[in-house]
Every structure is written in structure tokens, then in C-alpha cells.
Amino acid sequence: MNDAVDQPHQRPSWDDYFLSLVREVSKRATCNRGRSGCLIVKDKRIVCTGYVGSPPGIEHCDEVGHLMKRVMDDAGDVKMHCTRTIHAEQNAICQAARYGIPLEGTTLYCTMEPCRTCAMLIASVGIARVVAMKRYHAGQDTQALFERAGIVLDVVDEATETYAGQAPP
16 A cells, blocks of 8 residues: 555645745845845735845855845944845836836745844835744834734744854854
């Protein structure tokens, strides 16, 4: 008897399906400090994708190295951030804008909770729900912003995403 035939096929949930595609999209990322990906869905259809990378025509970290800048947080701690690339969420929103795709009422799937800047863009374009694989080390502002804006945030794994060169939380 064939066990594969005897066992019913377990289809993934829609969230699991789209998150598995986020993992594939993230493989296109061009900055090893955070190879993240994103996709935006409307009515169970993908409308756009994005990954961490430089704008078109600009060199990528993987090609020429990082463009590091010092940034001071509210506590006065100085951290280093790579500014050569834009975030996966920003790239996906830009792709939608470039091709005239409205994002009102969509769901955004991403590697980790969006940063504050991405969260503001997400709220501005009318995205209704965000599904993140993991927490972001500086996600408190995003959580508060989404709550005020009425955006549903679902985080699959409560662990905090870590990436190369990340400052400790």
C-alpha cells in the first residue's frame, strides 16, 4: 500500500502559502544585513512583490559593499544602518505605484514586522492587514502606529528576527 495515497493532502492555509512565497522573494535581496522579502495580496491574488535592494540603476551591497551611516536612537545610542538599499515593503509599495496598482484593503506579507517608516507608508496607502513571520527588534513604534490606524498585525513567530550586523536590542 502506498502511504502517499493513503494520507490526505494537507493544503497550507492562505497565510502559510503566501509566507512561503515571501521566503522565495527574499532570496532576491541584495543586502546581506537583512535579506527580507514582501508580497502584497488582494482577494488571494498577488498584486506585487518587493525585496531589500537598491533602486534601479544603483549599485547593490552584494556588488560594492554597504553604505553605512550612524543613526542615533531616542535613548542616545548610536547604531550603524546600511542606507544603500530600500526595504522590501518600500520596494513592493513602489512597484504598485509604478504600475498603477491600488493597495487599499490589501494584505502585506513580510519577513519581519515593518520598521516605523514602512509602517507609515503601509498606513498611507490603505493596506488593511500585515502578516509578519517574526518580530522586529524595534517594532514597538510600528505596533502602536498600526493600532492607531486600525491595521491588523499578525505575527506568526514571536521570536525577534536577527540579521548580520544588527545592534543588540
